[in-house]
Amino acid sequence: MKVRLLAALCxxxxxxFAVVFQGGTWATRSYMDEASLQANSALRLAxxxxxxxxxxxxxxxxxxxxxxxxxxxxxxxxxxxLRDAANxxxxxxxxxxxxxxxxxxxxxGDTIAASNYDLKTSFVGQNFSYRPYFQDAAKGRQxxxxxxxxxxxxxxxxxxxxxxxxxxxxxxxVFKVDISSIEASWRGGEYKIFVSDPEGIVFMTGSPEWxxxxxxxxxxxxxxxxxxxxxxxxxxxxxxxITRSMLGNHELIAMTTAERREYLVLSQYxxxxxxxxxxxxxxxxxxAQARTTIIAIVLFLALASLALAIVMQRxxxxxxxxxxxxxxxxxxxxxxxxxxxxxxxxxxxxxxxIAERRLTEQELRKTQADLIxxxxxxxxxxxxxxxxxxxxxxxxxxxxxxxxxxxxxxxxRVPEARDNVRRISGLxxxxxxxxxxxxxxxxxxxxxxxxxxxxxxxxDTLEIVSARLKTADADLLIELGxxxxxxxxxxxxxxxVLVNIIxxxxxxxxxxxxxxxxxxxxxxxxxxxxxxxxxxxxxxxxIADRIFDPFYTxxxxxxxxxLGLSISYNIIKDFGGxxxxxxxxxxxxxxxxxxxAATAAREAAE
Numbered sequence: 034m035k036v037r038l039l040a041a042l043c044x045x046x047x048x049x050f051a052v053v054f055q056g057g058t059w060a061t062r063s064y065m066d067e068a069s070l071q072a073n074s075a076l077r078l079a080x081x082x083x084x085x086x087x088x089x090x091x092x093x094x095x096x097x098x099x100x101x102x103x104x105x106x107x108x109x110x111x112x113x114x115l116r117d118a119a120n121x122x123x124x125x126x127x128x129x130x131x132x133x134x135x136x137x138x139x140x141x142g143d144t145i146a147a148s149n150y151d152l153k154t155s156f157v158g159q160n161f162s163y164r165p166y167f168q169d170a171a172k173g174r175q176x177x178x179x180x181x182x183x184x185x186x187x188x189x190x191x192x193x194x195x196x197x198x199x200x201x202x203x204x205x206x207v208f209k210v211d212i213s214s215i216e217a218s219w220r221g222g223e224y225k226i227f228v229s230d231p232e233g234i235v236f237m238t239g240s241p242e243w244x245x246x247x248x249x250x251x252x253x254x255x256x257x258x259x260x261x262x263x264x265x266x267x268x269x270x271x272x273x274x275i276t277r278s279m280l281g282n283h284e285l286i287a288m289t290t291a292e293r294r295e296y297l298v299l300s301q302y303x304x305x306x307x308x309x310x311x312x313x314x315x316x317x318x319x320x321a322q323a324r325t326t327i328i329a330i331v332l333f334l335a336l337a338s339l340a341l342a343i344v345m346q347r348x349x350x351x352x353x354x355x356x357x358x359x360x361x362x363x364x365x366x367x368x369x370x371x372x373x374x375x376x377x378x379x380x381x382x383x384x385x386x387i388a389e390r391r392l393t394e395q396e397l398r399k400t401q402a403d404l405i406x407x408x409x410x411x412x413x414x415x416x417x418x419x420x421x422x423x424x425x426x427x428x429x430x431x432x433x434x435x436x437x438x439x440x441x442x443x444x445x446r447v448p449e450a451r452d453n454v455r456r457i458s459g460l461x462x463x464x465x466x467x468x469x470x471x472x473x474x475x476x477x478x479x480x481x482x483x484x485x486x487x488x489x490x491x492x493d494t495l496e497i498v499s500a501r502l503k504t505a506d507a508d509l510l511i512e513l514g515x516x517x518x519x520x521x522x523x524x525x526x527x528x529x530v531l532v533n534i535i536x537x538x539x540x541x542x543x544x545x546x547x548x549x550x551x552x553x554x555x556x557x558x559x560x561x562x563x564x565x566x567x568x569x570x571x572x573x574x575x576i577a578d579r580i581f582d583p584f585y586t587x588x589x590x591x592x593x594x595x596l597g598l599s600i601s602y603n604i605i606k607d608f609g610g611x612x613x614x615x616x617x618x619x620x621x622x623x624x625x626x627x628x629x630a631a632t633a634a635r636e637a638a639e
Contacts, residue, residue, distance in 0.1 A: 060323040062281050065297065068319050069283055072299045075224045076312040080301050082215055083228070087190060087306060090132060090210050094194035095175065097126065098206045103137060107196050107204035110145045119146035120157075133189045133211040137196070139204050140171055154185040161207075163263055166193040170205040177306065179212075179236060180264040188212065188236065190306070212237060225296065225313040232259055234270060236308065246273045248311075285316065295320075426532055427460045430500050434460070456496070463497075463525070482608065484631035485527060487518040487554055487563070494531040501536055502550075505543040509535070512553040519631040520561045522608045530604050530612075533597035534565045534624050541569030541622065556630060563626040571616040580614060 097103060102122055106115045123135045127148035134156065136147035142162025150157050161167050169176035170193035178191045189209040196204040219226040219239030227238035233249030245268050249255070259265065276287045284298045296313035303310060434453040441450035491511060502509055520527070535550060542548045547568040554563045572580060581602040605612045610628040617623050 060326045061320060062283075064319045064322045064326075065280060065283050065316070068297055068314055068316070069299065072224060072297060072312050072314040075226070076299045076301055076310060079219070079226050079312065080303060080310050082218075083212075083306070083310065084303065086212070086215055087210065090130070090192055090208050091175075093130065093132075094192045094206050094208050097135070098194045098196045103196060103206060104198050104203075106137060106146060107139065108198055110139055110204075116146055120148070120150040123148040124150070132208055133187065134185070134209040135207070136209075137204060137206050138167060140202070142167060149185075156184055159184055163261075164191070166191045166207065167205055169193065170195050170207075171202065173202055178264075179230070179306070179308065181268060182209070183263060223314075225315075227311050227313075228308050229311060230264070230308055234259065234265070235273075243273065245269070246271050248273055248275060286313070426497050426501065426536065427464050430497055431457045431460045433500050460497070463493075482521060482523055484519045485522045485524050487520055487561070488513060490524060490527050491531065491552065494528050494535065497528075497532050498535050498539070501539050505539040505548065507539050507542055507548045507550055509550050509552065512551070514554070518554050518556070518561060520563075520608075520628040521631045522610075522628055523604075526604045527608070530601040530626070531565070533601045534626075537597065538565060538567035538569070538622070538624075541567045545569065559630050559632075561628045561630050563628065565624045565626075566617055566621055568621040571620060572614055572622050577614065581612075 100122075102115070102119055106112070106119045109115055119137065123137070123146060127133075127135045134147060134149050136144050136149075136156045138144050138161055142160040144156045144159045144161065147156040149155050164178060164180070166176040166178035173195050176191075176193045178193070179189070180191065181188050190212055192208040192210070193205055195202045196206055216237045216239065222239065225238075225240055227235045227240070227243055229235050229248055232247065232255040234245060234247050235243045236245075238244055245265055247255075247270055251270060251272050256270065259270065274289045276289075278285045278287070285295055286298055287293060287295045295316045297316050297319070298311060298313055300309050300311045302308075434457045438450040438453035438457070441447070441453065491513070495509070498509075531552075535552070538550045542550065545568065549568055551564070551566040553566075554561060556562075581598050583596055583599040602612055605626055605628070608628055610626065612624065612626045614622060614624050
């Protein structure tokens with residue numbers, strides 16, 4: 034094993050040497066391919082932008098050459114009025130089309146009208162017979178040319194078209210297009226973009242220091258062709274300090290200016306414009322990526338070699354450890370035998386504890402059953418007490434109606450007596466309904482909740498409490514508004530709540546000077562707020578927190594069970610509302626009941 038480890042360590046340097054020299058070239062070419070695809074996209078965009086910009090103006094010279102004023106001017110070039118009119122017209126068209134200049138030339142090369150007639154650099158009177166675009170247009174062809182203006186010294190792209198009068202060429206009209214806006218978009222970008230003419234001279238570039246420099250050797254033939262056309266006027270042409278090379282199928286140039294930089298070059302010739310668009314991408318990032326990749330691979334191989342050595346070393350340690358574990362295993366078996374006897378004793382003790390816990394659980398279950406039974410008996414006691422309390426009010430009313438019915442019969446007022454009997458029947462039905470619903474006050478009422486009209490509930494409530502109000506000589510003032518108030522509740526149980534609270538209010542004001550009880554309702558968003566206010570002594574602060582507790586009452590013995598408000602609290606809670614009590618600033622207690630307003634959507638959902 035040690036021999037294999039030594040051999041692996043000796044082979045690692047050779048592998049690293051091959052990776053550095055062979056892998057470096059492969060990684061550089063791979064990243065260069067990727068960079069070439071990105072630069073090619075930029076090249077296509079640049080070509081498309083240039084082509085689109087120029088194509089906007091290409092048909093315009095022929096259209097303006099066909100204008101009657103232009104034909105009239107070229108036919109009578111010495112007419113001053115025609116020249117003035119043409120100058121104004123060309124200036125307006127030039128401003129509208131956002132071109133650089135528009136001018137009209139006679140066949141002898143003299144400019145007789147121009148859009149810049151009123152500027153110091155006016156073309157009027159200038160002779161452009163030496164320009165190739167003029168020469169081609171004078172022969173009847175649509176021509177193009179790009180150059181530096183000899184008068185304005187502003188670069189532009191020229192479109193020229195012959196002016197035909199009666200089928201005869203009588204002059205030339207020229208459009209000069211400004212290309213500086215496209216050139217400005219190339220500055221400060223990731224790529225260096227420039228346009229060169231057939232002689233290799235840079236005509237457009239995002240790097241101003243490259244302008245009018247040549248990317249090809251400046252031979253005498255190239256300089257002569259440039260001077261004849263006066264494409265760059267009197268500008269000095271100098272060669273760029275570049276060295277060309279190839280990496281696979283990629284062309285590279287190294288440029289030595291302030292510092293030496295290497296670029297990947299992609300070019301596309303535009304035959305209609307007769308120039309070449311070039312995109313340069315700095316290869317520093319490409320080569321940095323390649324170096325990073327090689328470093329990563331070297332590190333990986335180094336780590337892999339280290340991992341291999343570690344694994345082999347661990348295998349040796351593992352073999353030694355296994356031998357030691359075997360010895361420890363034998364020792365462990367001996368100790369296990371000793372512990373087995375101890376565990377048997379412990380198991381016996383555990384079984385005894387389990388038996389004791391089972392007995393305890395049985396006793397707990399019996400105690401729990403007893404508590405449940407006691408809870409049931411207490412609930413039955415609360416229900417029977419509540420039934421006695423809730424039936425006491427309608428029974429008193431029924432007795433009053435029965436006594437008055439007997440008197441009415443004696444007085445032979447049978448219709449009125451019959452009406453009292455009908456009311457007694459209604460109270461009996463209501464008491465049956467009350468007893469049926471008392472079982473469900475706590476949590477699970479049988480009565481279905483729905484839309485309940487508050488006016489109807491209060492009207493039925495008055496039938497039960499009218500006798501008590503009469504006894505207390507109390508005035509019940511009801512303010513529910515003109516619109517019907519609908520709440521989400523149960524009719525009978527809401528009535529029971531109002532009976533309890535209004536009866537308590539009557540008890541509170543009995544014997545006082547101000548015996549008014551106010552019942553009012555108002556809507557707040559999706560809630561209905563029902564308030565019952567008396568003019569009694571109010572609720573003492575000491576009992577305010579306990580007033581809704583079962584069997585809690587401040588009345589004397591035999592006058593109350595202390596269940597009315599507790600039952601009312603649970604009923605309102607079942608409705609999804611709330612009930613609270615407070616003291617009014619002017620005296621008396623205020624019970625505030627908050628219920629949800631009944632809506633068609635809620636009823637449909639339920």
